[in-house]
Amino acid sequence: MKLRSERLPLACSTQPAPEAPAENCNHAALFATAEELLVKRMASGDPLARFLRGQLYYEEGLYEEALIQFEKIKDVDFQAMYQLGVMHYDGLGTTEDPERGVEYMKKILYSDSPKARHLKFAAAYNLGRAYYEGCGVKQSTEEAERLWLIAADHGNPKASVKAQSTLGMLYSMSAQKDLKKAFFWHSEACGNGSLESQGALGVMYLYGQGIGQNTKAALECLREAAQRGNIYAQGHLVEYYYNRKFYSTAAAVAKRITDHKDTDALAKITDCLPAYVTKGVAMAAFYLGRCLQLGLGVQQDQAAAEKCYSRACLLDPDVA
Template sequence: LVIVELLLFSGLYEEALIQFEKIEDTDFQAMYQLGVMHYDGLGTKEDPERGVEYMKKILYSDAPEARHLKFAAAYNLGRAYYEGCGVKQSTEEAERLWLIAADHGNPKASVKAQSTLGMLYSVSVLKDLKKAFFWHSEACGNGNLESQGALGVMYLYGQGIRRNTKSALECLREAAERGNIYAQGHLVEYYYNRKFYSTAVAVAKR
């Protein structure tokens, strides 16, 4: 399996696909990789329906060997439902699957799902800024860069939480230092509006 994954990471998708298909019945990691490859069209014609089926097999399997892949499979299934790709579009089903993947903020679960829920509750028909703040906080605590920038903005404008400029700047500065362009942009705006022009320029140059 390690050799096959090296083929995948080297961009030899067609060969990796052939090797993964040989062991998919006995190896859930191979099944997961095949799901991703079919969904995104890596080494094969794009077939999101087939990719979805692989992810469902993992998510609903009772095999102990599938347990460590369930969070990632649930995240990917949520993505499919949100995009309406391979399945009928359903924001509600995407939410349900992402909540499974996020597992109450468990750092060993899908941090992508935690951050995505923060975004989902910020902008979708399910808009709930308190929930958005909660999930961005969980994802940020688990190291997610995008959620750290989003938290800074929520603190800055009092979205889902009481306005707190000190906490906002802490989040935004740290996210900006880590390379988050979203956070850098908001810092530039913040400094510029307060006439700290040299600081705004310094941040903008990044």
């Protein structure tokens, strides 16, 4: 499980670097320019420069260098403390130490300092994930729920929206199942821009889960989420088109989905749970297989159908 890092402005975006010849304007040159600028700002006593330097290294994947910068200011900079919490938890630039990562997040969440205020809700979201997974702390779904509710209401917009979507997922599961609460939180997250929750809302409208069945609203949610890259929504659209005998459309959409090979990369790009991305691809593969097997909307091809069924079963045995 990976904690969420804060993506904060870097030095190169806060103070423009001198213009360079076009041929030198590549990534390495820009990185070197930003690094040089930050070293100068540190030397002049800029209190933000060291954090920004650490953040620059972090964004570049230079975690050991980032760790050094953050460690030097962790007692006076809550942003550095937050990033250290993420790095120790996930083992970035240091030995994985989830207990220490949790300790940093707790310090931020329960600090009385005004300087920690904007990070409290991101810390609460991350702590909720730690409790839910039982990593670094004793597993407790109840504590995870409490922390996500804190993060979902106010504060850091990104953490709040992610917490809202996560609560929607939590209340959709059997142990905490409360579909009305799930619908409420997915609605909140969707209204705040969550692609994941937009797809989930479409499915809930389609099947009348936590809300009265509304096919028109379902299709609006699913189609818009699909256009934005939600693979789970795309998979449900394939199923919808197939069941209503729009075979050509179902097969065409399914083919585009099954062309994707790296579901983990898709999950990262769309900020959606990998399990739901995988489910969407599996659904598409299954219905494409049906179309190919029966010659519905496409030319009949038994060998291609078998490949689709195999992929669907491999990704999600419950789909087939």
